[in-house]
Amino acid sequence: MNTIIFRTFAPYLTALMVLFSVFILLRGHNDPGGGFIGGLLAASAFAIYGIANGVTPVRRAIYFHPISLAGFGLFIATLAGLPSILAQVPFLTGLWVYPKIGSVELALSTTLIFDIGVYFVVVGTITSIALALEERLED
Numbered sequence: 001m002n003t004i005i006f007r008t009f010a011p012y013l014t015a016l017m018v019l020f021s022v023f024i025l026l027r028g029h030n031d032p033g034g035g036f037i038g039g040l041l042a043a044s045a046f047a048i049y050g051i052a053n054g055v056t057p058v059r060r061a062i063y064f065h066p067i068s069l070a071g072f073g074l075f076i077a078t079l080a081g082l083p084s085i086l087a088q089v090p091f092l093t094g095l096w097v098y099p100k101i102g103s104v105e106l107a108l109s110t111t112l113i114f115d116i117g118v119y120f121v122v123v124g125t126i127t128s129i130a131l132a133l134e135e136r137l138e139d
Contacts, residue, residue, distance in 0.1 A: 010052030017045035021088025073120025
């Protein structure tokens with residue numbers, strides 16, 4: 001299925017899917033979505049790009065090694081629990097702050113930080129598996 005149309009359309013589809021995955025990530029915790037689903041969408045986008053163009057362009061596009069992304073995500077998800085320890089509540093309890101930017105009140109939480117960590121863990125893990133499978137198919 002490596003046609004000229006697919007190879008031409010794949011970068012645009014990948015960019016659109018990654019953008020939508022970030023939307024799903026930020027929509028997250030209270031609505032359907034979050035880090036896991038957003039990460040699956042982003043990893044699927046990289047898999048499509050890899051099928052169309054090969055493994056090397058995907059590795060160049062994501063810049064960091066996928067396992068490093070997963071480790072970074074695990075670190076971020078763990079950091080999300082530190083404010084709850086400082087507030088003397090159970091680990092990973094969701095804490096909220098409501099800063100005002102102009103006339104807009106922005107709701108920020110530790111659950112968003114946790115979801116961002118999960119996003120990176122899922123993207124790194126699934127992309128690593130997909131690239132390993134694609135490399136085996138290319139040989």
